[in-house]
Amino acid sequence: xxxxxxxxxxNSRSSSLKFFGCSIFGLAMxxxxxGGGEGFNTPLSVLTDSLDKWIGAxxxxxxxxLVVAAxxxxxxxxxxxxxxxxxxxxxxxxxxxxxxxxxxxxxxxxIALGVFFGFGPEWVIGDDVGGxxxxxxxxxxxxAVTLSFILPFLTDSGIMEFVGILLKPLVRPLFxxxxxxxxxxxxxxxxxxxxxxxxxxxxxxxxxxxxxxAACIMTNFSLVSIPFCLVVAETLKVxxxxxxxxxxxxxxxxxxxxxxxxxxxxxxxxxxxRGEKRLAEEVxxxxxxxxxxxxxxxxxxxxxSFRKAFEQATAxxxxxxxxxxxxxVAWGTIGSILVNETSIFHWLAYPMGMYMQLLGVEGAFQIAxxxxxxxxxxxxxxxxxxxxxxxxxxxxxxxLSLVQIIYLTEVGSIIVKSEVGLDMKRLFxxxxxxxxxxxxxxxxxxxxx
Numbered sequence: 056x057x058x059x060x061x062x063x064x065x066n067s068r069s070s071s072l073k074f075f076g077c078s079i080f081g082l083a084m085x086x087x088x089x090g091g092g093e094g095f096n097t098p099l100s101v102l103t104d105s106l107d108k109w110i111g112a113x114x115x116x117x118x119x120x121l122v123v124a125a126x127x128x129x130x131x132x133x134x135x136x137x138x139x140x141x142x143x144x145x146x147x148x149x150x151x152x153x154x155x156x157x158x159x160x161x162x163x164x165x166i167a168l169g170v171f172f173g174f175g176p177e178w179v180i181g182d183d184v185g186g187x188x189x190x191x192x193x194x195x196x197x198x199a200v201t202l203s204f205i206l207p208f209l210t211d212s213g214i215m216e217f218v219g220i221l222l223k224p225l226v227r228p229l230f231x232x233x234x235x236x237x238x239x240x241x242x243x244x245x246x247x248x249x250x251x252x253x254x255x256x257x258x259x260x261x262x263x264x265x266x267x268x269a270a271c272i273m274t275n276f277s278l279v280s281i282p283f284c285l286v287v288a289e290t291l292k293v294x295x296x297x298x299x300x301x302x303x304x305x306x307x308x309x310x311x312x313x314x315x316x317x318x319x320x321x322x323x324x325x326x327x328x329r330g331e332k333r334l335a336e337e338v339x340x341x342x343x344x345x346x347x348x349x350x351x352x353x354x355x356x357x358x359x360s361f362r363k364a365f366e367q368a369t370a371x372x373x374x375x376x377x378x379x380x381x382x383x384v385a386w387g388t389i390g391s392i393l394v395n396e397t398s399i400f401h402w403l404a405y406p407m408g409m410y411m412q413l414l415g416v417e418g419a420f421q422i423a424x425x426x427x428x429x430x431x432x433x434x435x436x437x438x439x440x441x442x443x444x445x446x447x448x449x450x451x452x453x454x455l456s457l458v459q460i461i462y463l464t465e466v467g468s469i470i471v472k473s474e475v476g477l478d479m480k481r482l483f484x485x486x487x488x489x490x491x492x493x494x495x496x497x498x499x500x501x502x503x504x
Contacts (some may be wrong), residue, residue, distance in 0.1 A: 067357065074213040074356035081209030085281050099201055100285050106197035118193050119171045122384060125149075125377040126164035129157045145370055149377045156378075163381035166388050167192075178396055179388065187438065188387040191290065192380045198286065199375035206371070207364035213352030220348035230275070231316050232268045240276040251277040252466050256473040262331050267324040270475040274321065274485050275312035277466060279304065279433070279457045287457060290437040291449040296504060300450065303500040304457045310496070311458060311489050320484060324476040383434055390428050390435040400424035410491070411451075414498045418448045425452050426494075430486050433462045447501040454497045461486045 084098045110117055132150035152160070169175035170185045179185050223234025230236065239251040239258075252273050259269035279287075284301050288294040315321055339347070394400050401424055408423035416422070421444065425436035436456040440449060461467055467482055477485075 067353075070353040070357040073359050074352050077208040077212035077356070077359065078214040081205065081212065081214070084205045085209060097285070099205060102201045103194070103197045106200060107194050110193055110197060116171070118189060118196060118380070119167045121196070121376050122160075122167040122192070122381055123164045125381050126160040128377065129160045133157070145373065149373060159385045160381045162389070163385040166384055178392060184391045184395070185384075185388045187391070188384045191387070191438065192384050194286065195380050195383060196376060199372045203368040203371040203375070204365070207359075207367060211355070211364060211367075212359050213354075213356035216355045217348045217352035220351055221344060224344070230271065230312050232271055232276075233264065236268070236272045236276055239272050240278065252469045256469060259329060259473065259475060262328055265326045265328050266475050267321070267326040269473070270324045270470075270477050271312075271316045271321050273466075273470050273473070273475065274461060274477070274482070275308075275315050277460055278308045279460065284457060287434070287437045287453050291440060291453045292442050293446065293450050293453050296450065299500070299503060300454055303497065304454055307454070307493055307496050308458050308460070311492060314492060315485065315488065318488060320477070320481040382432060386432045387435055387438045390431060391439050394424045394428065394439045400428060403427060407490075411494060414495055416448060416451055416498060417445045422448060422452050426455060426490055429456050429459045429462060430483060431463055433457070433459060447504055450501055450504060451494075451497050454500065455490065455493060458493045458497075459486055459489055461489070
């Protein structure tokens with residue numbers, strides 16, 4: 056028995072050191088406030104900012120090379136058969152993309168080349184359009200590197216399992232989903248909403264979630280990660296109130312989850328399972344909740360290795376660089392053009408402008424398009440919102456874009472492909488429901504600024 060306990064990592068000194076040491080390091084890097092400078096900073100944000108400045112000073116061509124490489128890899132993926140890349144899983148994931156993503160990467164490459172070499176119309180390559188997207192893309196390179204290599208200390212060292220099990224008694228009655236969904240929620244907080252959606256899709260395929268439970272978790276529990284919140288806050292220049300922003304996004308996001316799972320269309324999704332139901336969450340009678348949570352944390356910590364963390368971090372970095380950055384450059388530029396050069400979003404968003412004007416939001420009609428374009432990509436609202444607008448107005452845009460969470464470029468596509476009973480129409484309805492409910496709550500929060 057003693058040998059089994061040692062082999063599983065339970066109660067071992069190594070597992071305990073990994074759990075406490077790595078978790079404390081991860082929490083400190085993501086959440087520890089740092090003094091000095093202007094506004095709120097964390098060690099992660101300081102590292103990211105330093106790397107961003109270094110790239111801008113020493114390798115301004117790096118972003119262009121990476122975006123063009125992403126486009127060339129996607130083109131190459133059209134002509135290579137899966138069998139020809141049998142052992143190259145990471146290359147296959149990066150190169151083999153849908154037609155929409157292929158076009159996105161090609162558009163991003165054209166924009167990047169145009170901005171870098173200065174050719175093309177000003178309304179495409181200008182500093183407030185394509186040029187702005189390129190600046191944000193460079194920041195995302197720095198964020199991808201720092202985030203990816205620090206994140207495993209938080210997600211793989213046991214803290215997620217520990218907190219997740221402790222939250223189980225609250226999750227089922229509030230959200231009508233299994234307690235293990237708290238791990239999905241924590242994954243999105245600490246990693247990304249994509250991570251939580253992918254985890255949920257795998258759990259649904261494996262029989263741990265019903266169709267309705269998976270749909271509810273994907274559309275409500277995939278909150279925005281801490282690093283991305285920082286990026287949005289810095290983009291809209293509201294980072295000096297980051298703690299208030301993040302606390303309000305978290306609280307409102309949880310409230311929206313409580314309400315959303317009880318509304319159509321989520322409440323109408325069939326509650327059946329894909330294959331055999333495999334869910335088993337009961338804590339053994341002989342164990343207390345805290346002791347069981349600690350046991351699970353030590354088991355997870357026992358599996359942690361720096362080599363595996365490095366490999367996962369490398370894969371995550373490449374994924375962000377080749378998947379997310381082209382989306383930001385292409386769709387951010389396109390969204391900015393549509394908002395700045397056409398009236399289409401102003402027409403569509405006029406009712407939202409009236410709604411926000413009724414709520415007392417200053418510049419309501421100016422930011423009205425930002426309340427809808429988030430359905431395309433959640434970063435676009437921050438990109439198209441002028442930093443010359445009043446502080447409270449920018450705070451509203453930042454918080455709203457972070458609680459809407461359903462966007463087609465990534466999360467929406469994964470949800471539809473997972474076959475949990477939500478198509479594009481239902482996703483847009485959920486998006487609108489979240490927007491209408493969240494706005495008055497966010498406006499109320501701005502009274503604290």
